Amino acid sequence: MGLEKFKDRNVGTQNYIKLDLTHPPKDGWSKFKQVLSRAVQPELFVGLWVTLREMNNALFRGKMHTTQYPLEKLPISPRYRAIHDMLRLLESGHYRCIGCGLCEKICISNCISMDTRYDENQRKEVSEYTINFGRCIFCGYCAEVCPELAIVHGGRYENASEQRASFSLFEDMLTPIDNLNLQQEYQGFGAISPNADDNIKKTPLAY
Amino acid sequence: MSEMQSVENMVSIKIDGVEYKAKEGEYILNAARANDIFIPAICYLTRCSPTLACRICLVEADGKQVYSCNAKVKEGMEITTTTPNILEERRAIMEVYDVNHPLQCGVCDQSGECELQNYTLELEVDSQSYSIPDTKRETKNWSSVLHYDAGLCIVCERCTTVCKDMIGDAAIKTTKRGGAALDKSLRGNMPKDAYAMWNKLQKSIIAPSNGTENTDCSDCGECVAVCPVGALVSRDFQYTTNAWDLKRIPATCAHCSSGCQIYYETKPTSISDRTEKIYRVTNEWNYVSLCGAGRFGYDFENRVESKDTKAFANAITAFNKAKVINFTSVITNEEALMLQTLKEKKGIKLINREARAFQIFLDFYSKASGNSLYTTDFKEVMKSDFVMSLGTSLRNDNPNARYAFNNVQKMNKGAGIYFHPVGDTLVPTFGRTIEVFNHKVGYEEAVLLLIIELFADKDKLPNSVKEQLDRAKLVEALGGDSAKFEKSFDKMMKKKEKFSLIVGEDLYFHQKAENIAKLIAVLENCSDIKVAMIPPKTNSLGVALICDLDDEADGFTIGYNASGDFRLSALGDGDLDMPAMNQQEGTLTNMHKRVTPTNAGLDYHGYTLNDIMKEVLSAPTHTIDWTPLLPTDKGFKAIDFDSLPNGYSNDGTENRGYLLDTSTVEVGDIEVNKFDDSIALDGEIAYRCNPQRQFSDFTDKAHQIFEEFALYASPKKAESLGKRVVVEFDNGNLELDVKVDDRMAGDIVAIPDFKSAENIYELFGASRYQKVIIREV
Numbered sequence: 009m010g011l012e013k014f015k016d017r018n019v020g021t022q023n024y025i026k027l028d029l030t031h032p033p034k035d036g037w038s039k040f041k042q043v044l045s046r047a048v049q050p051e052l053f054v055g056l057w058v059t060l061r062e063m064n065n066a067l068f069r070g071k072m073h074t075t076q077y078p079l080e081k082l083p084i085s086p087r088y089r090a091i092h093d094m095l096r097l098l099e100s101g102h103y104r105c106i107g108c109g110l111c112e113k114i115c116i117s118n119c120i121s122m123d124t125r126y127d128e129n130q131r132k133e134v135s136e137y138t139i140n141f142g143r144c145i146f147c148g149y150c151a152e153v154c155p156e157l158a159i160v161h162g163g164r165y166e167n168a169s170e171q172r173a174s175f176s177l178f179e180d181m182l183t184p185i186d187n188l189n190l191q192q193e194y195q196g197f198g199a200i201s202p203n204a205d206d207n208i209k210k211t212p213l214a215y
Numbered sequence: 216m217s218e219m220q221s222v223e224n225m226v227s228i229k230i231d232g233v234e235y236k237a238k239e240g241e242y243i244l245n246a247a248r249a250n251d252i253f254i255p256a257i258c259y260l261t262r263c264s265p266t267l268a269c270r271i272c273l274v275e276a277d278g279k280q281v282y283s284c285n286a287k288v289k290e291g292m293e294i295t296t297t298t299p300n301i302l303e304e305r306r307a308i309m310e311v312y313d314v315n316h317p318l319q320c321g322v323c324d325q326s327g328e329c330e331l332q333n334y335t336l337e338l339e340v341d342s343q344s345y346s347i348p349d350t351k352r353e354t355k356n357w358s359s360v361l362h363y364d365a366g367l368c369i370v371c372e373r374c375t376t377v378c379k380d381m382i383g384d385a386a387i388k389t390t391k392r393g394g395a396a397l398d399k400s401l402r403g404n405m406p407k408d409a410y411a412m413w414n415k416l417q418k419s420i421i422a423p424s425n426g427t428e429n430t431d432c433s434d435c436g437e438c439v440a441v442c443p444v445g446a447l448v449s450r451d452f453q454y455t456t457n458a459w460d461l462k463r464i465p466a467t468c469a470h471c472s473s474g475c476q477i478y479y480e481t482k483p484t485s486i487s488d489r490t491e492k493i494y495r496v497t498n499e500w501n502y503v504s505l506c507g508a509g510r511f512g513y514d515f516e517n518r519v520e521s522k523d524t525k526a527f528a529n530a531i532t533a534f535n536k537a538k539v540i541n542f543t544s545v546i547t548n549e550e551a552l553m554l555q556t557l558k559e560k561k562g563i564k565l566i567n568r569e570a571r572a573f574q575i576f577l578d579f580y581s582k583a584s585g586n587s588l589y590t591t592d593f594k595e596v597m598k599s600d601f602v603m604s605l606g607t608s609l610r611n612d613n614p615n616a617r618y619a620f621n622n623v624q625k626m627n628k629g630a631g632i633y634f635h636p637v638g639d640t641l642v643p644t645f646g647r648t649i650e651v652f653n654h655k656v657g658y659e660e661a662v663l664l665l666i667i668e669l670f671a672d673k674d675k676l677p678n679s680v681k682e683q684l685d686r687a688k689l690v691e692a693l694g695g696d697s698a699k700f701e702k703s704f705d706k707m708m709k710k711k712e713k714f715s716l717i718v719g720e721d722l723y724f725h726q727k728a729e730n731i732a733k734l735i736a737v738l739e740n741c742s743d744i745k746v747a748m749i750p751p752k753t754n755s756l757g758v759a760l761i762c763d764l765d766d767e768a769d770g771f772t773i774g775y776n777a778s779g780d781f782r783l784s785a786l787g788d789g790d791l792d793m794p795a796m797n798q799q800e801g802t803l804t805n806m807h808k809r810v811t812p813t814n815a816g817l818d819y820h821g822y823t824l825n826d827i828m829k830e831v832l833s834a835p836t837h838t839i840d841w842t843p844l845l846p847t848d849k850g851f852k853a854i855d856f857d858s859l860p861n862g863y864s865n866d867g868t869e870n871r872g873y874l875l876d877t878s879t880v881e882v883g884d885i886e887v888n889k890f891d892d893s894i895a896l897d898g899e900i901a902y903r904c905n906p907q908r909q910f911s912d913f914t915d916k917a918h919q920i921f922e923e924f925a926l927y928a929s930p931k932k933a934e935s936l937g938k939r940v941v942v943e944f945d946n947g948n949l950e951l952d953v954k955v956d957d958r959m960a961g962d963i964v965a966i967p968d969f970k971s972a973e974n975i976y977e978l979f980g981a982s983r984y985q986k987v988i989i990r991e992v
């Protein structure tokens with residue numbers, strides 16, 4: 009389909025179909041008559057009946073049509089971008105984040121902050137990590153930049169609280185260690201592309 | 216801008232077809248940089264010798280491939296910065312550097328400012344053609360501050376070069392790596408320079424040069440600063456932040472009179488504590504070298520969260536009845552001017568011992584020489600090829616004076632003579648033609664006479680000097696062997712053109728300061744020697760110029776970081792808090808005769824001296840509003856603080872603040888006194904001298920500086936003294952632990968003055984040396 013039709017902004021020559029509207033009532037008496045005739049139509053009762061019937065169906069005959077939120081939740085897309093998750097390595101259970109700070113740097117609303125330190129094993133330890141959800145715009149940049157697939161978005165979209173700005177700390181986002189087997193790879197921003205293997209140039213190794 | 220640029224011959228060169236001017240004898244790389252042209256270079260350090268470790272700086276000059284960091288420009292030279300062959304070499308070099316380099320940018324402290332990362336990207340290395348088996352390379356802690364990760368090291372030798380050519384410790388060197396040998400077939404099959412570079416790289420690694428696991432150096436941290444990768448980092452800084460999270464605040468180091476350019480790098484303390492904290496100090500290491508105090512002694516701030524109105528009211532009362540203000544040289548020019556204003560308007564006397572001694576000495580010197588200020592600075596000293604040092608413990612008093620002394624030996628094929636009563640085992644290692652005179656205390660005039668004898672034009676000398684010159688006798692008097700000295704002096708003088716003399720605090724705290732100042736004036740009048748003076752403490756020069764200091768005073772005293780009846784203190788222990796130097800803006804006058812700006816690295820929410828001034832007299836809104844008011848008749852300029860630059864340009868020109876104006880007037884003949892040894896000291900002698908890295912209470916407060924307030928002695932002397940001693944002075948005693956300074960030699964012991972509460976200046980009085988009795992407790 010060409011776009012010509014849409015680009016033609018000359019409104020005057022288009023063919024509008026005029027609705028055949030009756031004229032609004034003029035004097036008080038005709039207005040009253042119109043109100044009355046509209047109000048006491050039997051359609052009102054038809055509608056009420058439908059409601060009653062469906063209520064009966066839903067409550068007593070087990071034929072519910074709406075989602076029973078919060079008891080029931082619709083599945084969301086694996087690419088959905090809600091409150092972040094911090095993933096762990098499946099083999100060791102250690103958190104994946106290495107504290108590289110790229111997410112902190114890229115974050116467009118400057119809401120990530122982390123503390124790192126030199127730990128007893130001569131490694132960089134992430135001692136605390138936080139996202140200020142009062143500021144986060146759920147853009148997904150952090151998940152995209154993370155080289156370790158550590159910070160990702162999760163499906164937790166219920167984040168009403170007393171304070172919008174309440175923080176989420178490292179342990180809030182981290183996969184609970186006993187749920188490690190349930191940890192899912194994130195499919196959205198930052199996920200490895202299906203053809204990642206083809207894009208890699210191999211480095212020669214001497215051993 | 217180019218206030219101090221000496222007239223050097225310029226030549227015309229062409230770089231990539233465009234004509235430029237360059238200083239004659241300059242390396243191509245520096246000439247290109249000065250003209251804002253980029254040539255990749257990794258191993259070269261400005262002010263140090265080229266090592267040719269990286270070979271990436273290849274250019275073509277007049278059709279021949281040369282290393283731009285090592286080849287000098289010539290008139291009419293045509294330089295091409297890239298040819299297909301050079302590009303091939305460079306790419307291969309970067310590929311080689313990436314072989315077996317750990318993929319740990321994610322945690323590496325250098326990430327974001329790493330030259331390996333940068334050049335790998337710049338040269339678009341997107342694949343690897345080489346490989347070799349890796350060698351196990353261990354991570355080591357070399358000292359209390361140095362952390363070396365051999366795995367990340369690219370053996371560019373910048374650390375070893377700066378340590379040797381600039382700092383003088385030569386505490387690290389390349390040693391055997393024990394890596395696999397390169398496949399011989401690569402020779403000829405890969406770019407030549409890349410092969411040569413790799414061959415060397417594969418054989419070496421860096422280690423302490425004393426053969427132990429520890430560096431035992433002055434812990435200046437310059438090696439950390441120059442390391443292009445994350446191989447050398449400071450232990451305290453490691454893994455605490457990422458480079459890009461830090462805010463850089465240009466400042467001036469406030470610990471000694473060198474007034475080095477620094478950046479305070481700050482960031483919030485942690486997630487729960489959002490107050491800013493200084494994480495590290497960095498510098499423009501191509502143009503300035505810091506010492507350990509400047510680099511690691513940065514957390515001396517005085518955290519004050521609110522204004523203490525009661526203490527302030529007390530301060531106003533105190534100022535209204537004050538007769539005396541006692542202060543130190545750790546003070547900005549602006550504050551010094553405030554104090555001077557108090558003196559002028561309210562007749563309050565000003566006491567600052569170290570600045571007063573220097574002021575008197577400068578005065579003697581100006582009267583005798585006609586120069587308003589000493590004639591040279593330490594940048595010029597660095598360009599000389601014969602440097603002498605008198606009246607300063609080079610290793611302790613001022614690190615940059617020492618760097619200059621050392622750099623002359625290394626870079627200018629220089630020679631040096633070190634005159635000092637306290638033996639030092641490091642100074643003689645700076646070069647091959649260094650003579651040391653450990654003369655008697657009180658023989659400083661004899662030293663100057665000897666220097667005059669050696670260098671002055673005898674015809675110009677006043678008679679009072681001429682008649683005292685007897686080379687052999689002077690050499691012997693200073694403890695030398697005249698026959699031997701003659702021989703070595705001849706050797707030292709070969710091909711020497713620029714002479715300089717560094718003098719220090721011993722001469723200002725000296726009974727014969729006047730005669731010494733005159734001798735210096737004579738020396739300058741009658742020879743080519745230029746003299747640079749080391750102001751005793753941070754801003755002693757500024758204070759000496761701005762304030763009209765008093766010798767003695769009594770009555771109600773306000774102490775500013777010093778003792779007094781009412782104490783203003785930036786250490787947090789006084790009656791009213793003041794901001795520390797890293798929380799203040801203002802200017803400092805350094806030993807290079809330069810007025811440099813410094814900015815507040817950290818917040819301060821209390822009162823400042825200017826607030827007091829507002830109440831007591833009248834004052835402008837901000838402290839820095841005083842900057843243009845600094846006395847122009849003393850060489851200061853009426854320039855607003857905000858228009859003072861603080862940086863270096865690509866050709867190394869120092870654009871920091873401004874240079875003091877100096878002037879010279881004609882003066883008459885100089886009459887000097889006859890030297891006699893009446894004030895020479897014998898027996899047990901104590902020398903007022905701080906250990907390296909300690910300068911004041913502020914360095915002492917910093918958590919990474921731990922050199923103790925103790926008696927320092929050579930290993931032999933320390934052994935004879937025992938563990939803890941009482942030192943008896945004429946006017947008091949001091950009980951101290953004995954610490955070994957293994958670079959000291961001889962019997963004189965050093966007693967620090969960095970703790971102002973100990974009143975060391977009182978004990979030593981008008982001299983830096985005192986006869987004492989030391990007994991073990």
Ligand code: SF4
Pocket residue numbers: 114115116117118119120139143144145146147148149150151
């Ligand atoms: S989703 Fe976007 S705004 Fe939110 S933390 Fe990540 S980068 Fe920042």
Ligand code: SF4
Pocket residue numbers: 104105106107108109110111112150153154155156157158159
């Ligand atoms: S980008 Fe990933 S690995 Fe890096 S700090 Fe953020 S979460 Fe951690």
Ligand code: SF4
Pocket residue numbers: 316317318319320321323324325326327329330331332367443444445446
């Ligand atoms: S030294 Fe540079 S390239 Fe090597 S890991 Fe560190 S940041 Fe990466």
Ligand code: SF4
Pocket residue numbers: 367368369370371372373374375421438441442443444446447
């Ligand atoms: S430690 Fe750093 S500066 Fe020293 S050789 Fe290795 S990479 Fe170069």
Ligand code: SF4
Pocket residue numbers: 468469470471472473474475504505506507508509510613614615
């Ligand atoms: S203490 Fe002196 S030499 Fe050391 S960094 Fe500071 S100003 Fe420079």
Ligand code: FES
Pocket residue numbers: 255256257258259265266267268269270271272273282283284285
């Ligand atoms: S910079 Fe010239 S060889 Fe390294």
